[in-house]
Amino acid sequence: xxxxxxxxxxxxxxxxxxxxxxxxxxxxxxxxxxxxxxxxxxxxxxxxxxxxxxxxxxxxxxxxxxxxxxxxxxxxxxxxxxxxxxxxxxxxxxxxxxxxxxxxxxxxxxxxxxxxxxxxxxxxxxxxxxxxxxxxxxxxxxxxxxxxxxxxxxxxxxxxxxxxxxxxxxxxxxxxxxxxxxxxxxxxxxxxxxxxxxxxxxxxx
Amino acid sequence: xxxxxxxxxxxxxxxxxxxxxxxxxxxxxxxxxxxxxxxxxxxxxxxxxxxxxxxxxxxxxxxxxxxxxxxxxxxxxxxxxxxxxxxxxxxxxxxxxxxxxxxxxxxxxxxxxxxxxxxxxxxxxxxxxxxxxxxxxxxxxxxxxxxxxxxxxxxxxxxxxxxxxxxxxxxxxxxxx
Numbered sequence: 409x410x411x412x413x414x415x416x417x418x419x420x421x422x423x424x425x426x427x428x429x430x431x432x433x434x435x436x437x438x439x440x441x442x443x444x445x446x447x448x449x450x451x452x453x454x455x456x457x458x459x460x461x462x463x464x465x466x467x468x469x470x471x472x473x474x475x476x477x478x479x480x481x482x483x484x485x486x487x488x489x490x491x492x493x494x495x496x497x498x499x500x501x502x503x504x505x506x507x508x509x510x511x512x513x514x515x516x517x518x519x520x521x522x523x524x525x526x527x528x529x530x531x532x533x534x535x536x537x538x539x540x541x542x543x544x545x546x547x548x549x550x551x552x553x554x555x556x557x558x559x560x561x562x563x564x565x566x567x568x569x570x571x572x573x574x575x576x577x578x579x580x581x582x583x584x585x586x587x588x589x590x591x592x593x594x595x596x597x598x599x600x601x602x603x604x605x606x607x608x609x610x611x612x613x
Numbered sequence: 614x615x616x617x618x619x620x621x622x623x624x625x626x627x628x629x630x631x632x633x634x635x636x637x638x639x640x641x642x643x644x645x646x647x648x649x650x651x652x653x654x655x656x657x658x659x660x661x662x663x664x665x666x667x668x669x670x671x672x673x674x675x676x677x678x679x680x681x682x683x684x685x686x687x688x689x690x691x692x693x694x695x696x697x698x699x700x701x702x703x704x705x706x707x708x709x710x711x712x713x714x715x716x717x718x719x720x721x722x723x724x725x726x727x728x729x730x731x732x733x734x735x736x737x738x739x740x741x742x743x744x745x746x747x748x749x750x751x752x753x754x755x756x757x758x759x760x761x762x763x764x765x766x767x768x769x770x771x772x773x774x775x776x777x778x779x780x781x782x783x784x785x786x787x788x789x790x
Contacts, residue, residue, distance in 0.1 A: 439616030440785055466623060466783065467648070501744050505683040505751055514688035516746040550650045550719040551625075556779055560650065560719040560742045577683075577753055581742030585715055613623035613783045 441469070446607040449600025451477050456600065457592045458608045463553035466613025470547040470591070474532055474604035478597050481536035486596035488525035489547070491559065491582050493590060495524040502526045504578030525594050529565045531574040532595075542603070543567035552588040559588060617790075621645075623783035629654055632770030633782045638727075640763055642786030645724040647767055649782045650717040651707050655774035658711035658748055660684075660741075662772040664702040665722065667733065667764050671701055678703055680754035685747045703756045705739055707771070713744040717780065728763040 430436060442465070447456050461468070476485025490500075502517035517527060532543045545565030551557050559582040566575035582588075593606055619642070622635055638645070653661035677694035693700075707718045720739035727733065734757050741750040769782060 437616040437619055440618045440620045466781075501742060503683060503686075503740070503742070503749050503751060505681065505688055505753075512688045514683040514686050516686055516749065518746065548719065548721065550648065551717070551781055554779070556715065557650070558713065558716040558742075560717055560740060562719050562721070562738060562740050564738065577681075577738065577751060579719070579740035579742050579751055581713070581716060581744060583713060583716065583744050612620050613781070 440612050442610045444608045444610050446605060449474065449477065449602050449604030451599065451602040453477070453479070453598040455592055455594045456606060457590055459590045461589050461591070461608070462610070463587050463589070465553070465610030466551060467611040468549040468552045468588070469609045469611060470606055471545075471609070472604070472606045473542050473544045474606070475542050475601045476532045476534040476595055477599040477601045478535045480597065482534035482597070483537045484530060485532040485534040486527055487529045487532050487543070487565075488521065488527050488594040488596060489580065490524045490526070490592040490594060491588050491590070492584070492586060493592060494584060497522060497524050499583050500524055500526045501581040501583070502578065504576050506574060506576040508572070508574045526580045528563055528578065529576060531567055533567060533569065538569045541567060541569045549588060555585055555587055558583045558585060617788045619786050619788075621784040621786050623781070625781040626776055626778050628778050629775035631775050632768055633776065633780070634766060634768040635782070635784045636766040638765050638767065638784070639786070640728045643726065643789040644787040645727050645764065645767070646785040646787060647722040647724065647769075647783070648785070649720050649769050649780070651769070651776045651780040652717045653707050653709045653771050653774050654777050655709045655771075656711065657709050659709055660706040660748060660750060661709045661774065662704055663707045664704045664770050664772060666702040666768045666770065667758055668760060668762055668766055669768065670758070670760060674701055674758055674760040676700055676703055676756070676758045678754055678756045680752050683749070683751040685749060703735070703754070705737070705752060705754070706741060706750045708741045708743065712741075712748065716742055716744070724764065730761050732757055732759050732761065733764060
């Protein structure tokens with residue numbers, strides 16, 4: 409209910425009139441990180457993508473918790489990434505450093521897979537993996553909206569299955585100065601379960 | 614609900630510069646996050662050094678680092694400390710002019726409890742991409758400096774040459790409540 413009057417003689421005396429509705433309250437801090445979009449797996453043979461990404465942030469961050477959907481009961485599925493639906497493999501390069509509890513490897517991925525698909529993970533638990541085990545990861549894209557810089561992407565991803573696991577630090581070079589406006593999240597061989605989620609955040613700068 | 618992750622300052626270089634400094638960092642946060650994207654104008658395809666210096670330290674402290682890296686396609690781990698006398702900063706690598714054009718590195722450093730009166734740790738993850746197998750650089754690093762003063766400035770600097778224009782630097786503050 410709106411306040412329409414205050415009686416004189418009440419405790420509401422000597423009130424200060426402000427022209428700012430925030431006066432007297434703590435300053436409002438909108439924060440640096442905003443959720444742009446969250447998408448979930450479909451439980452079918454389908455890729456996912458973030459589209460119409462606004463160029464109003466400085467950085468993007470994708471956080472995910474996923475499990476592969478496949479029709480062949482595989483233990484391990486792939487998560488691959490592509491930007492702007494750019495399928496020119498020569499526009500990509502990937503490197504990563506990984507360990508599985510015993511072996512360390514440093515690997516270069518030249519030119520991505522056909523169709524410009526750069527592998528983020530090759531150990532996303534598939535339909536044949538221990539039930540309810542998920543892979544998680546964070547992907548950072550610095551200055552994604554720049555039109556003068558190629559895009560350098562950092563990521564950390566991994567999973568543990570109480571008996572085996574893998575951790576991977578990686579990077580993707582997307583050698584294009586176009587602003588990133590869409591990101592394709594590509595499963596191999598089939599899709600992501602309905603329990604899988606990818607969340608895209610924008611970070612101000 | 615108050616925000617817990619706030620931009621303190623961000624800037625993209627309009628012209629080349631040997632360093633970028635965040636100064637007068639407020640003490641009102643719990644942790645700091647430093648992000649930068651740089652490229653050196655030094656000729657060649659070598660790895661160029663980048664150093665991160667806290668509070669302009671040039672004496673009276675000891676810095677040390679332990680890291681895991683993918684350097685030119687080879688995994689390795691190493692560390693250094695007072696065996697490098699005269700180092701009062703943490704050191705990493707960046708691209709040089711001979712790497713794929715318009716390609717910059719990407720770093721994130723986390724500095725927890727930066728106003729404490731104890732030694733300051735940090736962790737870092739950074740990469741310098743190139744459209745080739747080599748040269749290439751990736752590092753995950755744990756760092757420490759013995760200074761017990763609150764961190765009020767952070768400088769990111771090349772050890773030779775300049776950061777090219779377009780290099781960008783961002784500092785965020787995190788509150789725990």
